[in-house]
Amino acid sequence: MTSPGRTEHLVLPGVLTAEQADLTVAGILAMQRPDGAIPWFRGHHLDPWDHTEAAMALDAAGQHGDAERAYDWLAGHQNDDGSWYAAYQDGDAAQVTDRSRETNFCAYVAVGVWHHYLATGDEAFADRMWPVVQRAIEFVLELQQPGGEIGWKREPAEEGGAAVTDALLTGSSSVHQALRCALALAEAREEPQPDWELATGALGHAIRSHPERFLDKSRYSMDWYYPVLGGAVTGPAAKERIEEYWDRFVVPDLGVRCVLPNNWVTGGESCELALALWVMGESDRALEILQSIGHLRAGDGMYWTGYVFDDRAFWPEERTSWTAGSLLLAVAALGGDEATTAVFSGERLPAGLEPDCCR
Template identity: 50%
Template sequence: MRSETALPAVPGVVGPGDVLATARSIAAQQEQSGAIPWFSPTAGVPGHVDAWNHVEAAMALTVAGLSEPARRAYEWLRSTQRPDGSWPAKWVLGEVTEPGGESNHAAYVAVGVWHEWLMTGDAAFVRRMWPTVRRAIDFVLGLQTGRGEILWIRHEDGTAGDHALLTGCSSIYQSLRCAVALAEELGEPEPDWELAADQLGHVVAAHPEAFADKSRWSMDWYYPILSGPVRGEAAQRRIAEGWDTFVVPGLGCRCVNDQPWVTAAESCELVMALDAAGLRDRAVELFRTMQHLRHEDGSYWTGWQFENRRHFPGDRSTYTAAAVVLAADALAGTSPGSRIFKEIAGRPLGPSAAADPTACGCALVQVP
């Protein structure tokens, strides 16, 4: 375990011991298999597992120095990957309940493995996980359209979904950048992956018509910034355009724009997006604001329904705790992985400064 002095701290908001307690609340809910569900069974209702949130939780465990449960989490991913490179969309208590493979779920293993490499420098771990990452990225790119967006799912019968999701594709952009960096680190460069990432990032930044309309969700607002396709002045404009719609003063970020519900995970992801966009003071203030969702044991309530004045839903989810730990680390800049939402392999995560998002003909490409 890393010493407390090496743990993230945001002065006046959370200290190293607070961050460690939050990470321990994740480890306490890990299943014997290594899987990390959204939450432990409560009132007879078990939480489900999906690969994306599982990876996010593993990253938070590593930040807090809880290396043993983190490695068990990655080993579970390696051992449960299907031959096509995907994972089922949902498990409950070890049983697959939704077999379709979601593209952003599969892709995110690359972010987790790159983060673990940054944090530990363990080359043997990267080599062990590399076949898993490669199969996952091949699965994901098998869902990329001619225009560049990536369809959200391949169903159990092998057919692809009929639409792409802006949040999911934004996350995949970061995943592809991490996969490219891993390939270079191992001396197995994948230029086609880099081209696919460039094409995807452009579509995310410049072609909203490529995606299903999920604009009521705050994630569609901030994820293009958080994961890199939108940066600089464009990011700050995007933040300004959605701020009053999604941010409730004194409480945090809404999950959806038409419900009186703020959520801790979305608030902390927005914190990281603000920080990546250069709006650090606003990021720190939002991180301070959402602390009303902290439980005395270090876990965090998933959300707060501010008209009924009750926690909704009534769980303290692992993915929420993970977002808190990663946001604290991003703000503190403490760990070797703290800049993973800002840069990959020393290069800024995002489009080049010279890129012209309007200079293309991709809107004319026929989408298969």
Template identity: 50%
Template sequence: MGLDVAGFHAEAEAAYIWLAANQNADGSWFAGYQESSPSDRALDANFTAYIAVGLALHTRLHGETLAAQLWPTLERAIGFVRRLQRPTGEITWRVGSNLALLTGNCSIHHALRHASALAAALGRPRPAWDDTADRLRLAISCPGLFEPKPHSMDWYYPVLGSVQPETALAADWDRFVVPGLGVRCVHDQPWVTGGETSELALTLATRGRLAEATTLLGQVERLRHADGSFWTGYQFEDRVLWPQERTTWTAGAYLLAQAAVTGNPAVHAVFGELQTGI
């Protein structure tokens, strides 16, 4: 998605084609790959569902051709995710796990809504996908169903995933947002991270809070390396960059947030309050 909004459309399309070529028979993907070989063979529901969000963004930018080509891939992926839904509505983290994670479920809700919209746009409506999303949305309102975690993602993802309204961010703003520095990864550590700061900026920008989003995105710049990548985070008590890694997901989140701040309509449509249709 970051490549798409940065203008690298062919490269973004190649990534989706790679996903289609490497999808497991049950519709999933492995949790991690190195040089195209599986490095983590866990089968994660959230990772698998998220292709729907990427295809929704690509469709907004370039039309339905790729989504139509990858329809079997999308249908298998959503089928895998739906099989992990419990009777109480939440979706388990991965195959073989009894854990349900709030952030992951909010992200899956977002993906299911876009998957359903894509299906309708392609003339292949799947009302059962909306039923799954409706049950999931109800489950997310029952936090006792989810593993307690100290992460800021559990605070803002219900908003980013269009489960809660933007006003829900007020509750823990001071717990996670460090003035002048960005967003803590976890509430009990003096550590702000570029990925979380960018994702909150994306959430705010797509809900009309442009000034706050712009300020947060500017704070990510302290993490920028000379080659354009970003360090993962900054430990502000010790005043050190930590850990010593520069990840593609931080860069991807930054690119999406930058696109939102500058008014990219496709990003606003996909990550803002959910709209119907593509």
């Protein structure tokens, strides 16, 4: 269990008590391997994005040593080109089950490293992880397209390693947040990265103004809220975007649909929407969304991935580290945890430079 006082900002009426927060944190820790890897659950695979999300939740809960071990795992298993593979069986680097290299998976290390640095002020950690972040961002930007969008992956090296130039709106929006966190880390180190600033500006412009540059995945709720969560769409445009599709994706008292037309709500998407609402200044609606997924909480403090409400059944039958992690991060933001609010609000993150044509 966590130490007293570490989870005060994780107490939220109708969502988590202090005891429940401690149990959820303990559940994530139970999934973490001795080498720092955090798979979805023991015996399943690890992907770098969800591994980082779970590590951020540990930092939000004050478990900084365990979070650092998770980042050390990333540092120790980064490929020479700056990437990570898409999936490792149970976090075992010797058992790679998907050798493609996805850009948003690789970029997200910057979000986690900046979050950990803000939570701890650990300069030695920042020094150690800065080259890791640099290599990851350079790998990602190699797949940026002329229009600013980010190609979503490289194929496995044994299949030629070709860049897939098709871009995903959700993935590119996540990369947008990661680039801003990488720029913040560079600024803190007084190591300017003007190319990153230009790349961030071009990507943000593409997300805001050129939906045709992305594959049409509008059936998925992530494509709806991620431009807001990733910080590319703000202000009245964010409000308009969320309102336009609210009734399509939000199921009252149950959560957020993952994909239309399936009658399936998922914990991760619900928590991420809550975070996006908080970013917009709508804490009351964010709280309502988090309260609506209480039915996904299991007795061990973890959360079922989703619920098929036509069948009144949890599906799939798994309780993942990243679902619990997304819940803790959303609660931490609403609870005012300084590092978490800084990473997701965007208020202290560099915005990048928009292309000349768009200023």
